[in-house]
Amino acid sequence: MKINSSLSLALWGLFSLLFFFSTPSHQDSDSLPPHPNPRLLGAFIALQAWKHVITSDPKGFTLNWDGPDVCSYEGVYCAPAPDDPYDTTVAGIDLNHADIAGSLPEELGLLADLALFHINSNRFCGTLPYSFRNLHLLYELDVSNNIFSGPFPSVIFCLPSLKFLDIRFNEFEGDVPSSLFDLKLDALFINNNKFNLSLPENLGNSTISVVVLANNNFNGCLPSSFLKMAGTLKEIILVNVGLTGCLPPEIGMLKDVTVFDVSFNMLVGTLPESIGGMKNLEQLNVAHNKLSGQIPARICSLPKLENFTYSYNYFCREPAICLKPPCKDDRVNCIPDRPLQRYEGVYCAPAPDDPDDTTVAGIDLNHADIAGSLPEELGLLADLALFHINSNRFCGTLPYSFRKLHLLYELDVSNNIFSGPFPSVIFCLPSLKFLDIRFNEFEGDVPSSLFDLKLDALFINNNKFNLSLPENLGNSTISVVVLANNNFNGCLPSSFAKMAGTLKEIILVNVGLTGCLPPEIGMLKDVTVFDVSFNMLVGTLPESIGGLKNLEELNVAHNKFSGQIPASICSLPKLENFTYSYNYFSREPAICLKPPGKDDRVNCIPDRPLQRSANECAAFYSHPVDCRAVGCSAQRSPPPQRRPPPSYHYP
Structure with a gap:
């Protein structure tokens, strides 16, 4: 003034x-x-x-x-x-x-x-x-x-x-008046107050070289206009200001920036690849956000980068070069094989309906030996695609709230102590492809509609289920099905041959199967494993099995099969293991003696060791089975009309 x-x-x-x-009198006048x-x-x-x-x-x-x-x-x-x-x-x-x-x-x-x-x-x-x-x-x-x-x-x-x-x-x-950014300032520090502001579009008008706005309530996204500051900006610190949205890809235009800190916000999406072009960057901090995806290798290769902090996000991949900077911090992310990541066994990924958002996509607690139950609140994991908790001690039932898991693709609760009827909530999971509930205490009927689901793999073995395999078994799109060690009874319906386009492995061990194997089995051209051991199947092995050119494992042991082993089966090019012990087969072509994994014990085959007794075999053959006559519900015939061929020589 x-x-x-x-x-x-x-x-x-x-x-x-x-x-x-x-003034005291002694003070000099020239003071x-x-x-x-x-x-x-x-x-x-x-x-x-x-x-x-x-x-x-x-x-x-x-x-x-x-x-x-x-x-x-x-x-x-x-x-x-x-x-x-x-x-x-x-x-x-x-x-x-x-x-x-x-x-x-x-x-x-x-x-x-x-x-x-x-x-x-x-x-x-x-x-x-x-x-x-x-x-x-x-x-x-x-x-x-x-x-x-x-x-x-x-x-x-x-x-x-x-x-x-x-x-x-x-x-x-x-x-904060937006006109603040029209001032011709060199440095601006307004952090750690109680200001409100949505970063305005005129942010880019500023001539600032250093700007610190941290710890205020600014909200909103970082406007792309701030890139107009590229000619002057050296340091920008926007810690804990409520930033949302994604980092704009144009950020790479800030070639002279040495410090960039947007930690403790709510930013989502991936780190722009363009940050790798900020050749003068020394300090980069994006910690405590919701960023995801892969850390761009170009960022970790920046020549002047001294400190790169990206902890407390949801990054899922980290190039090897990012492990080199001495001041790198990757804790509490979703990076495999790195220490101190997010909840053990919890895996995050971009949300399927919004790649800029992050969600819990998987839970894997396999072999954790955890005891407890599953609460209804698990239904809140609406984006869950994978739920694996096998080999624990969980009990009770599957929560009804699982019906909300519309994206659930794999459900594995095997080897626990779950009980009760077949979990009907499974029918509310439209995306389910992999179902494994084996080795539990489930019991009662298995709904036939299970085989109408569009599953890829089904494991319900080692429970206490009841079922007669239904005709709609053939409707299934399953590639692997294991029903073993339940009480299913009945025969294998010929409709299962309709699964020829998808089926790779079928294991029906000890499920109470009766009747004969249908000749349509030969249509399963892509099957690699076929195991119907420990049942009550009768009749002969269908010659058509010799057409299963991809078959590697065939087990028909512990049944009541009889007749001759078809030579075409033993000639299969990929067959590694063929087990037909504990049956009543009477003839075995020489070619069947070649496979290293063949087991022909306890049959009625002449001149082979460890076979049944002659009396036992004679008694069995006194009641022959004609699968052509009785089909699926094959019954033993009345007293024999003929004796076994004289060429049979029982030990």
């Missing part, structure tokens, strides 16, 4: 008179300024007014703030006036870390030539004086780490020379 010359002289005279009467200086007079008035409102000065910074020589005051710096090098003025105030308590009086507006005002790390409160609008030369304003409050200090917009603004760590609150 300018003071006219006559008023200045009058004030100076009054000041001199007051000073004369308040007063030789010539009146209106600038220093205004400074004296301002600083004395300020001292008057200081309530605590534990370090004694203002003890020497007495007398007219303001240039000797602690923390007050003088210099030639900018418009008159022969005049002296107060150019700067630096009371940083003084621990002074008080407020800022309006009289500070008298410091019209002030270029620097630093009072950080004190206990000043209140607001910035409106008289600061007179500080047209103020270049640096630092009032950080105090107790200032109220709305954003609008007087800042009246400071045309301002380049450095630091109001962080105060109690300011409310909206």
Whole structure:
């Protein structure tokens, strides 16, 4: 604020008179300024007014703030006036870390030539004086780490020379005017207040080289316009400001940025590959967000990168080169084979309906030996695709809330202690392809509609189920089916041959099968494993099995098969194991002796070791079975019409 010359002289005279009467008589007369200086007079008035409102000065910074020589005051710096090098003025105030308590009086507006005002790390409160609008030369304003409050200090917009603004760590609150980013600042620190703001589109208008907005409630996304700051921006820190959305791919245009910190926000999506083009980047922190996908290898290859923190996200892949930086932090993600990742056995991935969002996609607690039950709240895992908890001690039933898991693809609860009827909630899982509930205590009927589901694999063995294999078995799209060790009874319906297009493995061990194997079995051209051991099957082995060119494992042991082993079966090109022990076969072609995995014990085959007795075989053959006559429900015939052929030689 300018003071006219006559008023200045009058004030100076009054000041001199007051000073004369308040000075001890022994003071030298030359202690007063030789010539009146209106600038220093205004400074004296301002600083004395300020001292008057200081309530605590534990370090004694203002003890020497007495007398007219303001240039000797602690923390007050003088210099030639900018418009008159022969005049002296107060150019700067630096009371940083003084621990002074008080407020800022309006009289500070008298410091019209002030270029620097630093009072950080004190206990000043209140607001910035409106008289600061007179500080047209103020270049640096630092009032950080105090107790200032109220709305954003609008007087800042009246400071045309301002380049450095630091109001962080105060109690300011409310909206931040978007016009702040139209100011021609070099550095802006407004972090750790209580401001609200959605980062405006004019963010890119700023000439800032360093901007710290952290720990405020800004919300919204990072506008792509901020890339217009590429010519000046060196450091940007947006920690904990409520950022949402994705990082724009244009971020790579910030070629001169050395520090980029957007940690503790709600950012989603992947890290833009373009960050790998920020050749001057030294510090990159994206921790505590919801970012996912793979860490781009280009980022980890940046030549100046010293610290890269991406912990507490949902990244699922990490190139080997990213393990090299000494200050890398990848904790609490979803990266396989890395320590300290998210919940053990919980796997995250981009949401199927929104790749920019992250969700729990899988749970794998196999072989954990955990005891407990499954709560209904598991139905909240609406995006779950994989649920594997085999080899534990879970009990009870499957929660009815599982009906909400419309994306569940694999369900494996095998080898636990689940009980009760067949879990009907399975029929509410439209995406289910893999079902494994074996080795539990389930019991009762198996709904025939199970075979209408579009499953790829079905394991319900080793429970206490009842079922007669239904005609709609052939409707199934299963490639692997294991029904073993249940009480199914009945015969194998010929309709199962309709599974020829998908079936690879079928295991029906000890399920109470009766009747004959249907000749249509030869249509299962892609089957590799066929096991119907430990049943009550009768009749001969269908010759058509010799057409199963992909068959590797064939087990028909522990049944009541009879007749000759078809040579075409033993000639199958991929057959590795053929077990037909504990039956009543009577003839075995020489070629069947070649497979290393063949087992023909306990049959009625002449000249082979470890066969049944002649009497046992004769008794069996006295009641022959004619599968052509009785089909699926084959019964033993009345007393024999003929004896076994004379060529049979029983041991």
